[in-house]
Amino acid sequence: MRNLLLTLRFDGSAFHGWQIQPNGVTVQAVLGTALERILGHRPNTHGCSRTDAGVHAREFYCSFRTGNPIPADRLQVALNFYLPPQIAVLACREVPAGFHARYGCASKTYCYQIHNARVRDPFLQGRALQEAQPLDTALLAREARDFVGTHDFAAFCAAGSSVQSTVRTLRRAEALRTGEELRLFFEADGFLYNMVRIMVGTLLEIGRGKRPPGMLPQMIADKDRKQAGYTAPAHGLYLWAVTYPKNALEQAQ
């Protein structure tokens, strides 16, 4: 059996997230159908993360096993032919047998896009959160830095989520502006359910003046979801980049 790795990009607007669901069209289901047409069987695909409905992916990784000998570059071309225009396969390559797109992941970066302008932009519909109130980029950048480090992020995890540990290490939390577009970047070894959207919602409430600045360290320490901010909408969120350990993708010769 070969182990193959796909790099995908998708516009999440049309999908109920990555993972196969009984109701709703998902990226994994659509990909499975295209793979089945080409490979003659429907492989078990492992995505690097579960993205929610409406969340986009600039870079998403997915691995699966197949006995089909189709060359990786031909599989890429065939997939791009069969997949809908909302999904693109940016790369396809053979990886070592033990590689797993989800468990093998070293870090992920998410980007939350805010269109900070009084009037909406038709070209950003479903692609950014429109925020009419002017946000202070420097303030958000300063506040976001309080998230950086190894913390128990229980306050920033959707209720009802069952994970063994809510401790994560955030390596980067930044706010960058280009004109009316404000982008918040978060890089971590892993994220809890809705973690980025709750961190963004909390930062937005600070930016809107509804919460005082300087409260994030206490909020993290209290581990109480009710003290953190709202869950920002999915349509501004992008899985931006994913890294794997050096050599993890290299085929042993």
Added chain:
Amino acid sequence: MRNLLLTLRFDGSAFHGWQIQPNGVTVQAVLGTALERILGHRPNTHGCSRTDAGVHAREFYCSFRTGNPIPADRLQVALNFYLPPQIAVLACREVPAGFHARYGCASKTYCYQIHNARVRDPFLQGRALQEAQPLDTALLAREARDFVGTHDFAAFCAAGSSVQSTVRTLRRAEALRTGEELRLFFEADGFLYNMVRIMVGTLLEIGRGKRPPGMLPQMIADKDRKQAGYTAPAHGLYLWAVTYPKNALEQAQ
């Protein structure tokens, strides 16, 4: 009667162009319905140009007369409330009685967006022409310069168009690249029907090596539509900017 000027931005994907048609949803028709709800009458709207089905507008101007005393800023807010998300009113202001968005226009700039990459980008679907073959930006920029000047552009006008004169003055024709995005800009006092799309189609055929470079001056001189290139698809085209003569927008006090 007051004369009002709207600055619009619209994603043309969902529309059969600007101008009202018996079949198909147009920007002018949708705008007319929203204006009627607010003003109590449906004004005769004058658009700065007729954009084709699928063509986008980063900046589009439209003027109309009304006796309704609603303040311009309140009309903008009300229109953005009633219009679909694909259309935004960026500005609304009172202009002199004699002002006409179409006839008063001094110059227009169109931009044609090409996504020059082997694999499509889901975020550019319907927003740029995907071209897999690498295009030489410097070559296209050099060729495009041959369009600049006052010429009879009959060879670059869709057959069946009836205009008094096919002479236009092109002030700017440029090719600029940022990574995989190649943009062609054209500024003129006015454009013939499909003129930008035929100029772009001709440049693309040169870029793809299907036509030798250096032939544009002869092609312009021959005034034969059949010698020019194909009509590039609508979805890469944007009405980018429109200028009016200095003081034309100023209300006499």
